[in-house]
Amino acid sequence: MLSNFPNSLDDASRDHLRADCDNCFGLCCVALRFLASDGFPTDKEAGQPCVNLQNDFRCGVHESLRTRGLKGCSTFDCFGAGQKVSQVSFSGHDWQQTPDSGKPMFEVFHILMQLQELLWYLTEALTLPQAGLIHGPLRSMLEKTERLTTLSPESLMELDVAEHRASVNTLLLKTSELVRSEARKTQQVRSGPRTRTRLERQIALGRGADLMGADLRRTDLTGASLRGAYLIAADLRGTDLRGTDCIGADFRDADVRGADLSQSLFLTQTQLNAAKGDALTKLPPWLNRPAHWS
Known part of the structure; x- marks a missing residue:
């Protein structure tokens, strides 16, 4: 039932799924492609540093992104992939000091963003009592996804992310069906047939x-x-x-x-x-x- 939703979550379990820009090498400002149609003033190709990215990997206009037409930047969240790539996958060696690492680092960033997003959904699914019947498979999938995020850059670039996403999605769909079914029942009890x-x-x-x-x-x-x-x-x-x-x-x-x-x-x-x-x-x-x- 809707009343069975948790009132709060253990934020510590989500800390690694939130962006920590202080421990990232500005990867979203370099690795991603910017399109004017997605909330940017101009297009930018993937791998090209944003003109507002400073040498310390900080954004020079962070406090005025929306007024400068950088709405896409103000809405973006990497689910913690930036710091994981920077500090774990590449052990704190940035793409400026080791230029040869740039291309693989940016590719791994794209992969880690997908895996970290899946971790966000799986973490939420495990808080939902309506999905209690499948908490075991959900937990196993979360642990497997966590392990994948710690693979070497070479192994990550060989990973079939689409296949893994499909496996996770099967469980998320089941979770959705269980939660939505209970929500509709509760709504009918509350409001009556309509x-x-x-x-x-x-x-x-x-x-x-x-x-x-x-x-x-x-x-x-x-x-x-x-x-x-x-x-x-x-x-x-x-x-x-x-x-x-x-x-x-x-x-x-x-x-x-x-x-x-x-x-x-x-x-x-x-x-x-x-x-x-x-x-x-x-x-x-x-x-x-x-x-x-x-």
């Missing part, structure tokens, strides 16, 4: 749904699947998103003012950073309210 509105019948929910600019304020999204949905500039004001699977959903400029995201499933800081919220937006306790929200 008939879907005409608007809801017209809206195609589910994986990859195109909901760009959609007015979803009157749509019952409790326990829905919004996996990979395009929610760009969607109106979600006051919407109940408890028990809703948000994995991979694009929340860029989605209006979540007053929405209840407190028990949304697989929500990330990047998604919140990309959205528009306010003081009335309810959040999970393990995520931070973005500073630019009203």
